[in-house]
Amino acid sequence: xxxxxxxxxxxxxxxxxxxxxxxxxxxxxxxxxxxxxxxxxxxxxxxxxxxxxxxxxxxxxxxxxxxxxxxxxxxxxxxxxxxxxxxxxxxxxxxxxxxxxxxxxxxxxxxxxxxxxxxxxxxxxxxxxxxxxxxxxxxxxxxxxxxxxxxxxxxxxxxxxxxxxxxxxxxxxxxxxxxxxxxxxxxxxxxxxxxxxxxxxxxxxxxxxxxxxxxxxxxxxxxxxxxxxxxxxxxxxxxxxxxxxxxxxxxx
Amino acid sequence: xxxxxxxxxxxxxxxxxxxxxxxxxxxxxxxxxxxxxxxxxxxxxxxxxxxxxxxxxxxxxxxxxxxxxxxxxxxxxxxxxxxxxxxxxxxxxxxxxxxxxxxxxxxxxxxxxxxxxxxxxxxxxxxxxxxxxxxxxxxxxxxxxxxxxxxxxxxxxxxxxxxxxxxxxxxxxxxxxxxxxxxxxxxxxxxxxxxxxxxxxxxxxxxxxxxxxxxxxxxxxxxxxxxxxxxxxxxxxxxxxxxxxxxxxxxx
DNA sequence: CTTGACCTTCACGTTACGTTACACTTTATG
DNA sequence: CATAAAGTGTAACGTAACGTGAAGGTCAAG
Numbered sequence: 001x002x003x004x005x006x007x008x009x010x011x012x013x014x015x016x017x018x019x020x021x022x023x024x025x026x027x028x029x030x031x032x033x034x035x036x037x038x039x040x041x042x043x044x045x046x047x048x049x050x051x052x053x054x055x056x057x058x059x060x061x062x063x064x065x066x067x068x069x070x071x072x073x074x075x076x077x078x079x080x081x082x083x084x085x086x087x088x089x090x091x092x093x094x095x096x097x098x099x100x101x102x103x104x105x106x107x108x109x110x111x112x113x114x115x116x117x118x119x120x121x122x123x124x125x126x127x128x129x130x131x132x133x134x135x136x137x138x139x140x141x142x143x144x145x146x147x148x149x150x151x152x153x154x155x156x157x158x159x160x161x162x163x164x165x166x167x168x169x170x171x172x173x174x175x176x177x178x179x180x181x182x183x184x185x186x187x188x189x190x191x192x193x194x195x196x197x198x199x200x201x202x203x204x205x206x207x208x209x210x211x212x213x214x215x216x217x218x219x220x221x222x223x224x225x226x227x228x229x230x231x232x233x234x235x236x237x238x239x240x241x242x243x244x245x246x247x248x249x250x251x252x
Numbered sequence: 253x254x255x256x257x258x259x260x261x262x263x264x265x266x267x268x269x270x271x272x273x274x275x276x277x278x279x280x281x282x283x284x285x286x287x288x289x290x291x292x293x294x295x296x297x298x299x300x301x302x303x304x305x306x307x308x309x310x311x312x313x314x315x316x317x318x319x320x321x322x323x324x325x326x327x328x329x330x331x332x333x334x335x336x337x338x339x340x341x342x343x344x345x346x347x348x349x350x351x352x353x354x355x356x357x358x359x360x361x362x363x364x365x366x367x368x369x370x371x372x373x374x375x376x377x378x379x380x381x382x383x384x385x386x387x388x389x390x391x392x393x394x395x396x397x398x399x400x401x402x403x404x405x406x407x408x409x410x411x412x413x414x415x416x417x418x419x420x421x422x423x424x425x426x427x428x429x430x431x432x433x434x435x436x437x438x439x440x441x442x443x444x445x446x447x448x449x450x451x452x453x454x455x456x457x458x459x460x461x462x463x464x465x466x467x468x469x470x471x472x473x474x475x476x477x478x479x480x481x482x483x484x485x486x487x488x489x490x491x492x493x494x495x496x497x498x499x500x501x502x503x504x
Numbered sequence: 505c506t507t508g509a510c511c512t513t514c515a516c517g518t519t520a521c522g523t524t525a526c527a528c529t530t531t532a533t534g
Numbered sequence: 535c536a537t538a539a540a541g542t543g544t545a546a547c548g549t550a551a552c553g554t555g556a557a558g559g560t561c562a563a564g
Contacts, residue, residue: 006510016511021552036560038511058349062551077360084353087346094343097310101336105329258541268542273521288529290542314520 002031003041012049027066028052058083181235186244194242195249218243254283255293264301279318280304310335425449429494433487438496446494447501463502470498 009016022028023039028049030039041049048069055065060083068079180191222243261268274280275291280301282291293301300321307317312335320331425446432443455461474495 004511015553017552017554020512025551036511037513038560058353077357080353080357084350084357087350087353091343091346091350094339094346098336098339098343101310101332101339105332105336256541267522269521269523272543277520288542289544290529 001043003046005030005039005041008041008046008049011046012053014053022052022062025062025066027062027069059087178235178238180245181238181241186241187248191241191245192249192252195245198242198246199249215247218246253295255298257282257291257293260293260298260301263298264305266305274304274314277314277318279314279321311339425453429490430487432497433490433493438493439500443493443497444501444504447497450494450498451501467499467502470495 003011005016005019009019019028019039019041023030028045031042031045032040034040051069052065055068056062058080060068064079064083068076071079180186180188180194183190185191222239255263257268257271261271271280271291271293275282280297283294283297284292286292303321304317307320308314312320316331316335320328323331428442428446428449432438432440432446435442437443451461451466474491
């Protein structure tokens with residue numbers, strides 16, 4: 001049985017443009033061209049098309065399909081497993097995105113409808129979510145999952161009072177920072193007070209404090225553009241100053 | 253704090269091309285253009301970019317992001333829910349694809365195992381049946397039911413490896429036969445090697461080996477047209493030569 | 505013989521940028 | 535202060551997998 005292009009297209013449920021394209025990229029050539037230049041397909045091509053569409057269904061890109069169809073059935077087998085892994089990773093990513101939206105929505109809902117109590121709780125969640133989105137990857141990489149999870153857990157466990165205290169401390173740090181910088185000396189008393197407040201502030205979210213971790217974080221502030229931008233809002237070189245103050249404080 | 257394009261790009265972890273593109277599609281315009289035509293961004297633009305990147309993370313396309321950012325926060329809320337639904341559907345589709353690959357792989361594995369296990373088993377059965385049909389009567393007559401039944405039982409009990417070895421031996425015999433014939437001497441070393449391999453080959457299906465039975469089989473090869481035709485495919489007189497070689501080997 | 509359904513080959517549009525190419529401006533260095 | 539290096543600008547092509555015409559040839563039916 002022979003088919004013209006649109007017969008085959010109908011049979012396969014695709015467009016004839018698609019078949020022309022597959023011809024063009026040498027994925028599926030017609031069995032012959034008739035005297036008027038029409039593409040004619042035979043049974044072999046139908047079978048091949050079946051395979052192609054199967055792989056396409058699985059979201060394999062056409063380049064890969066071309067490769068796969070030139071490989072031994074053993075390699076096709078492993079290519080399939082390979083592809084499945086990609087899909088699984090994609091799904092994991094989707095899981096995370098869906099969860100993030102859940103959190104964001106919960107947060108927004110909280111803002112619109114909820115009481116102060118719940119608003120506070122939702123805010124903490126969004127703080128956690130935001131931290132995760134912004135810095136999660138680097139921090140997890142640098143300090144490990146345990147550190148991050150514990151930090152999140154601690155944030156979740158915070159009371160309203162704790163949070164208020166933390167926020168107050170954060171503001172104090174921002175008040176202190178320009179004053180400390182004005183001294184020009186990271187070992188000055190005011191700079192050391194700044195570093196101490198920063199340590200206190202940290203312990204609100206850090207499950208355990210260590211000098212090394214504190215210094216490491218200070219270095220990361222400087223190294224990471226986003227942290228840097230956060231502190232440099234106060235003044236140019238503020239991040240570096242904070243780092244130096246912390247290092248002096250810790251090593252004191 | 254003001255930022256040039258690549259400062260902002262670094263800050264946000266994206267390329268400056270991306271920022272130019274966002275300018276082009278009116279997704280994110282710089283706060284102003286300086287005298288040299290450089291794009292300058294301010295705090296407001298940073299905040300907007302944060303939102304944009306958040307939505308982009310969630311795989312919202314830029315066209316939709318533009319729309320969302322022009323909407324009220326209530327509509328943004330429902331747009332987010334809308335998008336989440338799309339993601340959930342995408343995930344469901346991925347679930348199906350992953351399952352399909354699982355099934356396909358299981359199926360192919362099944363086919364492979366079948367072809368190696370079941371097919372082999374089926375092959376052995378047919379070998380036995382064939383033997384029975386072809387030679388059963390004569391052999392049963394000549395060597396008795398017990399011999400035949402034992403032989404069949406042994407065949408049935410063969411492992412894949414046994415079978416592969418038997419097949420290999422059979423091929424070696426067929427390779428060796430013309431070479432042995434070329435010597436013209438059934439007592440030649442190569443002819444004796446041939447006879448020994450034939451003995452080994454026999455022990456795969458014979459429950460017990462005896463010199464008499466081996467010689468008897470050799471005579472039967474010559475006497476029986478079907479055996480004769482089988483070996484004479486190699487060369488004229490091959491069956492007789494094989495018999496002579498076996499007799500010499502056994503009597504040696 | 506005409507009409508309409510099919511077929512052909514260009515060739516542009518789509519998304520979200522990456523990647524040159526070329527010209528100009530700012531910053532760093534000797 | 536001259537020059538080199540780094541940064542910025544616009545313009546334009548490339549990507550994947552086709553969709554969508556446009557312009558023109560082919561085929562079966564009335």
